[in-house]
Amino acid sequence: MPTQIQSTQQATLEQHLNLQVANWTLLYTKLHHIHWYLSGPHFFTLHVKFEELFTEAGTYLDEIAERLLSIGGRPIATLKETLSTATIQEAKGTQEPNAWVAETIRDFAQLVTELKEARQVAEEAQDGVTEDLLLSIQSKLDKHIWMLQSYLGH
Template sequence: MSKTFIGLKQDDVQALAQQLNELLANYQILYMNVRGFHWNIKGENFFELHVKFEELYNDLLLKVDEVAERILTLGHQPLHAFSDYIELSSIAERKQVSDGREAVESIVDGLAQLVARQRTVLAAASDADDEGTAALMSDYISQQEKSLWMYRAYLGH
């Protein structure tokens, strides 16, 4: 069985690259959703949420780049067309959201989907002995679990 330049099995890497491209699509849709929330938020929590949404979309954008670079490290090409993101993402595109509670509920849903998807990637990466992808997913999961707790607390859950 042939191996990649980083010593992983080609078949394992092919499957991981596909999963990472699907993760990338979800990140891109959530990023654009949060960007829209930041721009359009209104109401009594405007100042608080405007800042929180900016922090979140900056973090999501960093992770978009890291996931794309991981795909490249595995020897594959990251998707870069928005039409691919729409097709592959399980996170729904959100439009015209200006209500803070609705935006935070959407963020909670999106982060929960990312965490679940990253657990699947983590398991596949571990099975493939891909420590680089596994470590990345593990870091993301622990950060986003805390964010989920905080956003849920904001909602009173």
């Protein structure tokens, strides 16, 4: 039978994972939005890149939700829960492509911060599998941030 500390750690870990589920659900839609509404001289480059990013987002969403289920949690599964939990904002309207790239960098940086926090909670809960999953996602996001910043000339 789990101790109170283990139960508390488990609940905290589930909250962190559900934050990731909410953000990846929203981000999947947001990246799709950007992909659809892009225009301008870099359309072909960015259109392909954002398709890659929303496809990857869908994969992370599924992996995190399945991990949550495998440890006895219940992933957020409604749009209402997603919107009330997510820490990133929806895409609205259209923007200049570089503004969308910059916004994506900010979203990814937010996710990296929250992934680090979730990894710490997973470590405290002695859940190395979850910790490894989150580190893998963070590593990919770090690379995307670097590449997108390079695209913008930063």
